[in-house]
Amino acid sequence: MAVEVRIPTILRTYTGGAKAVSASGSSLRELIDDLEAQHAGLRDRLVDDKGLRRFVNVYLNDEDVRFLGGLDTPVSDGDAVTILPAVAGGSRA
Amino acid sequence: MIVLAKDVYDAMVAHARRDHPDEACGVVAGPEGSDRAERFVAMVNAARSPTFYEFDSGDLLRLYRDMDDRGEVPVVIYHSHTATEAYPSRTDISYASEPEAHYVLVSTADPLVESVRSFRIVDGVVTEEEVHVVPTLDPKTP
Numbered sequence: 001m002a003v004e005v006r007i008p009t010i011l012r013t014y015t016g017g018a019k020a021v022s023a024s025g026s027s028l029r030e031l032i033d034d035l036e037a038q039h040a041g042l043r044d045r046l047v048d049d050k051g052l053r054r055f056v057n058v059y060l061n062d063e064d065v066r067f068l069g070g071l072d073t074p075v076s077d078g079d080a081v082t083i084l085p086a087v088a089g090g091s092r093a
Numbered sequence: 094m095i096v097l098a099k100d101v102y103d104a105m106v107a108h109a110r111r112d113h114p115d116e117a118c119g120v121v122a123g124p125e126g127s128d129r130a131e132r133f134v135a136m137v138n139a140a141r142s143p144t145f146y147e148f149d150s151g152d153l154l155r156l157y158r159d160m161d162d163r164g165e166v167p168v169v170i171y172h173s174h175t176a177t178e179a180y181p182s183r184t185d186i187s188y189a190s191e192p193e194a195h196y197v198l199v200s201t202a203d204p205l206v207e208s209v210r211s212f213r214i215v216d217g218v219v220t221e222e223e224v225h226v227v228p229t230l231d232p233k234t235p
Contacts, residue, residue, distance in 0.1 A: 010190050047100075055188060057150045064150040084153055085190035089168075090116050091174045091182050092144035 001077035003031060008084055014042040023081075028058065029071040031081065046083065047071070053087040094223045095169065095211040097121075097130055102226045104133045109199040112138065118146040118201070121169035122160050129230055130168040130195070137153040138172075145184070146172045165170035169211075171197040179208040181219050189214035195222070196202050 001024045007015050015021050023038065025031035036043035046056055051071055058065045059082040065073045075081070094172035097105075101121055109117045118138050121130035134156065148156070160166060170191060174182075179200035181189070189196060192215045200208040213220045 008190070010192060057153060059150075059154055062154070064133070066150070078177070081156075082154065084150075084157055086147055086188065087118070087120075087153060087170060087190070088140075088145070088147035088151070088188045089172060089185035090140070090142065090145035091177045092142075092184055093182065 001026075001078070003075055003079045003081055005031070005035060006080070006082040010085055011042065011045055011083065014039040014045070019088075025075055027037055028060070028065055028069075028073040028075055031075050032071070033054070052057055057084045058082070059084070094225055095130065095197065096225045096230065097169075097197075098228060098230050099226055099228055101130060101133045101183055102209065102224075104135070105171050105197065105199055106209065107196055108135045109201050112173070113197060113201040114143045114175045115141050116143065116146040116173050118148065118170075118172040120156065120167040121171070121197075122163070122165040123168035125166045125232075128168060129233075131230065132165070143175050167191055167194050169197050170194045171199065173199040173201050175201050177202060179210040181212055181214060185218055186219060192216070197224070 002022050004020055005023050006040040008021050023031050025034050032043050060073055061080055116138055119135040121133050123129040123131040136148050138146040140147045179198035196212045196214050198210050209224055211222050212222045
């Protein structure tokens, strides 16, 4: 099975510059483990000890996975996953 | 240096003033590799806060897909500070995730004086740059 994962500019250092990579897994958690096996260091940018990092958005097809099952979101062959860092900031410390 | 057409500059300031005292935010998109801030896109601040901004995650996906379809990148990412200076905060620096963007800050702390400054934020390092406002962007060479 294969899922296309679109990689944002800031994470392309882990994929040798690739804007999109292929990975497999039946859940987002497994998919991220597979991404880590192929591109070491990538998982730590997506996941912390509480789960998906707060300011990294991961989408399965058109939906933010926070509204699906988070790391337990089922993933199927032919799905597309998009990773976009949050665009955020502000004057607060 | 960031070159901004006057209508884009005015649109950013107007957006900041309109959303004051909440922070306003958005992008100015342009063709990948061109460094031309051509297309102004005001975004909703999902945080609706006087001290924090965040693009709604669904809006963010639609924006990036749209830019991708048009062959664009976010040349400028702008937001406002409503009570402090137009300088990147520690929060701004830690969340800056587009190394090639120009981060434009608008301060609305003073209702009579506009303050618009621009910065590169790369690997946690802030470098201020000149803001150059022009009547229109130069036409592209064919």
